[in-house]
Amino acid sequence: MPGGLMALLDDVAVIARAAAASIDDVSIAASKAGTKAAGVVIDDAAVTPGYVTGLSPKRELPIIWSITKGSLKNKLLILLPGALALSWFLPQAIIFLLMLGGGYLCFEGAEKVMEKLGGAKHGKTVDDEIKDPAKFEQERINGAIRTDLILSAEIMAISLNEIATISESFWVRAAALALVGIAITIAVYGAVALIVKMDDVGLQLVQRKSGFALTFGYFLLQAMPKLLVALSFVGTIAMLWVGGGIILHGTHEIGFHLFSDLAHGAEHxxxxxxxxxGGVFGWLTYAGVSAIFGLILGAVIAFALHNVAHMGHGFGKNAEAH
Known part of the structure; x- marks a missing residue:
């Protein structure tokens, strides 16, 4: 009996050591993956505030919370199982899905630039008369979640690539990806919530009517609208930069090196x-070339889609006339 008990305790100790080692693998993999995905995380944080700009301050946090929940669903219910399944059964398909997402980001970014330059607007904006605020808000949330899906896909793909170099265990990869997804979502949308509510903090400080609090409150009230506008601009550039970069990397991976070689040649x-x-300016050059490439590609996609939609609308009218 004592011998059996000691053998059982030995087995428990072995299992505990194995579990501890697995936890270490997960934490190391998640940390390395999160660091590699940091660039896309910054883009995600820059894009999101634009979806609450111009809306009622009372609705800002509920909208961000809705986007946060959508982002977690994107990462944990769609992208995590999808990434693991593809990495196991069809790893060569991942690059094509990423390129499809990159094209979508280029399209969205280019469309925003075209609108700013005087092109036709597509969909309602806060400058238009909003007859159904609840519907408009839901459209904003849905748009943010769609964009988050693309950025999250890039985050998860980068993370999976890094985790794969650390561990071949399916469960370690799954746990590390889940950890990265949750941590990044909390970090991004927590930062966004702080950014968009800073003007409310400024208003509270101004009401104290004296001292440093008053001065700092006025600073926040004056600075935050400009910061939100700047973040909206940065978000557009981020869409083009990330989308263009995904396409450049993807074309290189599938054997078409021209565009990628030009971008890296300019960088070097x-x-x-x-x-x-040199490291900083080289990186900025590559990012700039990626953004320009993304803008050109996105403009081509936008032009094609809008003209196809316009032609389809015209055909529909002609059919009704006959």
Whole structure:
């Protein structure tokens, strides 16, 4: 009996050590993956505030919470099982799905640029008369969740690629991806909530009517609208940069190297000319080339889609006339 008990305790100790090692693998994999995905996380944080700009302050946090829940569903219920299944059964398909998402980001970013330059607007904006605020708000939320799906797909793909180099265990990969997805979602939308409510904080400080609080409150009230506008601009650039970068990387992976080689050639040329700051300026050059490529591609996609939709609408009218 004592021998059996000691053998059982030994087995428990072995299982505990194995579990501890697995937890270590998960934490290491999640940490490395999160670091690699940081660039896309910044883009995600820059894009989101634009979806509450111009809406009622009372609705800002509920909208962000709805987007947060949508983002968690994107990552944990759609992308996590999808990424694991593809990595197991059809890993070569991942790059094509990423390129499809990259094209969508290029399209959205280019469409926003075209609207700013005087092109036709597509869908309602806060400048239009909103007859059904609840419907308009839901459209904003749905648009944010769709964009989040694309950015989250890139985050999960980058993470999976990094995790795969650390562990071959299916469960370690699944746990690490889930950890990355939850941590990034909380970080991004927590930061967004703080950004969009800073003007309310400023208003509370102004009501104290004296001292540093008053001065800082006025600063927040004056700065936050400008920050939100700036973030909306950064978000558009981010869509083009990330989308263009996905396409450049994807075309290289499938064997078409021209565009990727041009972008990297410009990056290395600038890096070589700028000495100690070469890394920074080289990266900025590659990001800029990616954004320009994304803008051109997105404009082509937008032009094609809008003209196809217009032609379809025209055919429908002609059919009704006959």
């Amino acid at each position: 040329a600038v890096a070589g000319m700028t000495g100690a700051m």
